[in-house]
Amino acid sequence: MIQVSNLTKYYGGKRALGPVSFEIDKGETVGFLGLNGAGKTTALRILACDLRPTAGAVSVGGIDALANPHEVRRRIGFLPETPPLYPEMTVQAFLGFVCDLREVASSDKKAKIGNALALTDLTLVAGEPIGTLSHGYRQRVGVAQAIVHRPQLVILDEPTRGFDPRQIVEMRKLIHELKDKHTVLLSSHQLAEVSQTCDRLLVLGRGQVVGAGTEAELGALQEPMFSVELTVRVPDGKDGGAAAVLAALGGIDGLLGKSVPTERGDGWELLISSKRDVRAEVSRAVIGAGLDLLRLDARAVDLENTFLRLVAAAPAAAPAPAPKE
């Protein structure tokens, strides 16, 4: 459905995106994940044929977006960060206007508007002016305008921006319903939203794709996978303090940094990150060295950690290319 090759966008001398390459299959729901300024919105606006890339190639549904952006626009529905709405229009009239813009046949208009209203749960406010609706409803109208013409590709930029928890759950449900009929591309910096709604993730960091795959695949890419926190006490009468603790755990793979004293001063805290679950090994080493094991916590590395590690590893932005002579 989408093929992107070496896509790059510069604003003046500053690189906002790229070079990035990826492919998205028909019917997939893919999430662009990244911190603010990672290049998510730039990438989506290029795919929506609003921004022209500085370099690279984009194909949507087999159509070269650079050579024929107008044809690509016929195949997409786009919800930007700020929903493009006309406050004086009623929801129904606005969707009718969007149908006209999107070249929907007059005979299909009524049915398509009805479907979009039902899918976005806007039927009850269809006759209300958009300017009188709450933020959540306006965002829904924004989604409705992106899907009313049943495009092949739906692009949603931060669809849950400014939502309360109940609205987030409802939007998640709506995106799940879209998955049956459209290829959906959405961006977010909310990990839970992306991980729960998307088949696949593209993690962007400093304008580059720093990870791609399912949540499990991304997690598997990262080593270590387990994080172990422990508190160890040196019993009275035993010498060494922190040095004794480190000596006891010296053979454990993945010991990070130094031990630090606990707030109460009754022991030493340590952090171990390993691709194996080393809890048993750690407890045997501590007790075998004659030390007291006061606390041992372990948890699998989650998407949040994976995300932060990927983004932190992203290379810094390159300067703008020199103009061709």
Added chain:
Amino acid sequence: MRAIYMIFRREFAAYLRSIMGWIVVGVALLAMGITFQAFGYKSALASEMLQQFFWSSSGVVMIISVILSFRVIAEERQSGSLMLLSTSPVREHAIVIGKFLATLAFLTLILVLSAYIPLLIKGQGKITGTQIFVGYLGLWLLGGACLAVGVFASSLTREMVIAAVVAAIIVGGMVLLYKLSLVLDPPLRAVFAELDLWWIHFQNGFMRGIFNLKDLVYYLAMIYFFLLLAVKTLEAKRWQ
């Protein structure tokens, strides 16, 4: 054509639904009435009175045209709704022409509502319907040219104040071209005089009930020129 009609319909409906639109209508009619009272009402001849009405109304039309048009694209860019048009399969010329026609239709509404003044003058003395028609055609074309300037200024920026100032400077500058031409030597004198927006083509022609084809061509060319600039500006900004 369909896209032009859709954009025209939405834009024109927005004028009709907005309180600000009707305030503009009210202010325009009030200004036309007051300026006519101040400058034209005391003329002895009905034909002079009519000329004074078109003279004073031309200033109101130029100002109102800038007010109606400076926001049409800048406001959409500021609110984000332009994104809907720019990611839809709609060409730039359809956006520009649709919006221009909506502002022109609203200006036409104002001009139609002001027609009671010439009709009152007609009741007072001897003037023909053709004089009234030609005068109104001149106001309409002058307003159209100013609207085209406003649409162009609006396409340049997202800041409505800047768009308004740019439109006012262009319109004001073009009205002063005739005065500038007086201090120039031929052939520049003739060139600048013919490019003037008001003195040569409106005051010496339409306002006096005289129809010159060159005046019609001038205003149509001005409208075409500034709308073309607006289309090119949108094209450059849309896919950059």
